[in-house]
Amino acid sequence: AQTVTQSQPEMSVQEAETVTLSCTYDTSENNYYLFWYKQPPSRQMILVIRQEAYKQQNATENRFSVNFQKAAKSFSLKISDSQLGDTAMYFCAFVYSGGGADGLTFGKGTHLIIQP
């Protein structure tokens, strides 16, 4: 079974700063997807960014980018030019891309606070 670990329960940065959220995972599989999901207060969880394990190139979505280190099983999220609206819980998640149950396995989350 796979596990996802987020070692930072809470982080706080000033608006416009860059922040990096860490995530490590453990799996014996070779083909999988990794995700960062954002859960704003009292709102639905939304996808921030996705990475296919077979791709060496790190995914980027506007101000959000990842540092995917497959050998180290590390998948960190970098948020550049942070904005007040980035305040949320951020969850790292894993899913195996092969057969069988494919519900996401989530980490415990990092509460990111952007200070004005």
Place this chain on the structure above:
Amino acid sequence: DTGVSQDPRHKITKRGQNVTFRCDPISEHNRLYWYRQTLGQGPEFLTYFQNEAQLEKSRLLSDRFSAERPKGSFSTLEIQRTEQGDSAMYLCASSPSRQAAGGELFFGEGSRLTVL
């Protein structure tokens, strides 16, 4: 709005009562998932459906829990004889086929259960 909708958003009940939650997925999505999220934790997988077939159930889903998706559209999650430990946010998510979405899930806003 064509997103995932859940009802009710908040349910308060007394221990021992039965509760039912409903989820309406995005219309063209054939996969539907239920997750449970307790305070300070990431979502935990409960069960998922492909069309009307329930293909996997987590060990978290005790025999007091039952989920259905009778016509492959909306789904219900019933909890019988509720216990205080059932207090949580119950999240529903849907997705199209794995190849099309790469495992990305689209979440509803959740149904929060409080058991007194």
